[in-house]
Amino acid sequence: VTPQDLAGLDVLVTAGPTREPLDPVRYLSNRSSGKMGYALAKAAALRGARVTLISGPTALVSPPGVEIIQVQTAEQMFQEVIKRAEKTQIIIKAAAVADYRPLDAKEQKIKKQGQEMNIEFTQNRDILAELGRQKGAHQLLVGFAAETNDLVQNAIGKLKRKNVDLLVANDVTQPGAGFDYDTNIVRIFDQNGELTSLPRLDKQQVAWEILNIVVKMFNPLRGN
Ligand code: PMT
Numbered sequence: 001v002t003p004q005d006l007a008g009l010d011v012l013v014t015a016g017p018t019r020e021p022l023d024p025v026r027y028l029s030n031r032s033s034g035k036m037g038y039a040l041a042k043a044a045a046l047r048g049a050r051v052t053l054i055s056g057p058t059a060l061v062s063p064p065g066v067e068i069i070q071v072q073t074a075e076q077m078f079q080e081v082i083k084r085a086e087k088t089q090i091i092i093k094a095a096a097v098a099d100y101r102p103l104d105a106k107e108q109k110i111k112k113q114g115q116e117m118n119i120e121f122t123q124n125r126d127i128l129a130e131l132g133r134q135k136g137a138h139q140l141l142v143g144f145a146a147e148t149n150d151l152v153q154n155a156i157g158k159l160k161r162k163n164v165d166l167l168v169a170n171d172v173t174q175p176g177a178g179f180d181y182d183t184n185i186v187r188i189f190d191q192n193g194e195l196t197s198l199p200r201l202d203k204q205q206v207a208w209e210i211l212n213i214v215v216k217m218f219n220p221l222r223g224n
Helices: 035-046 074-085 127-134 151-161 203-221
Strands: 010-015 020-023 026-028 050-055 066-070 090-093 100-102 121-123 140-147 166-171 186-190 193-197
Touching: 010 035, 010 074, 020 100, 026 100, 035 050, 035 066, 035 090, 035 203, 050 074, 074 127, 090 127, 090 203, 127 140, 140 151, 140 203, 151 166, 151 186, 166 203, 186 203, 193 203
Parallel strands: 010 050, 010 090, 050 066, 090 140, 140 166
Antiparallel strands: 020 026, 100 121, 166 186, 186 193
C-alpha cells in the first residue's frame, strides 16, 4: 500500500520550460520536457497531498488528482506560484525557468534583416529566490539545479543564495540525466551538505526518493 505520509498537506510543484516571446511567432525556451516535475506531482498526489502543478508548455498529460495551471512565460509562472505560496507547506521547483527574456518582444513578426541580428535580453525575476525570501517557518522549499560543470559548488551556492531547504542537483551532461530522459541521476543537498547521491533511476523513482527526504524533513515542522 502507498503511504499517505503527505495527507493533509498542500504541495506545489513547478515543471517544464518557460517560453519567452520574441515576436508573435517565435520564442526562446529550453529542453525541459516536464517529466521530472510531473513525476513529483504524481508521486505527491499518490501519497495523499493536495497537489497544484504549475506547468510550462509540455506534451504530457496532467497526473490524476492534480490541479494543473498552465503558463508560458517565467513572469506568468512567478505570479501563479507567488500567489499560492503562502498557503502551501511544500514547494518543489523542478521547472527550467528562463533566466532572461527578450527586452522588447515585438508585436509584429520580425522581418529578415541584414547578415547579423542582435537581440537584447533582460533578467527575469527568480521565483525560487523570492520563495526563499518569503519562506515561513511552516514551509519546506525544494529547488533544483541543472549543471554542466562544477556541480557541487554551484548546487551549494544556489542552496545558500536562494535560502532553500533541499536542493536536487543533476549533471545534465550525463547520459540518462536531466532534460527529456525518462531517468535522472541526482545528488541531494541540504544546508549541512550532501545527503545522498542516487544512481540512475526512473524519474518516478527519483521523485519517490525526493519525497522520502521531504517527509523526513517536514515532520518535525508539523510536530510529528
Ligand atoms: O523536465 P525534464 O525534461 O524532466 O528535465 C528535468 C530538469 C533537468 C528540468 C530538472 O531536473 C531540473 O534540473 N530543473 C531545474 C532546471 C533549472 O532551471 O535549473 P537552474 O539551475 O537554472 O535553476 C535553479 C533553480 O532556480 C531551479 O529550481 C529553478 O526552477 C529556479 N529558478 C530559476 C530561474 C528563475 N528565474 N526562477 C527560478 O525559480
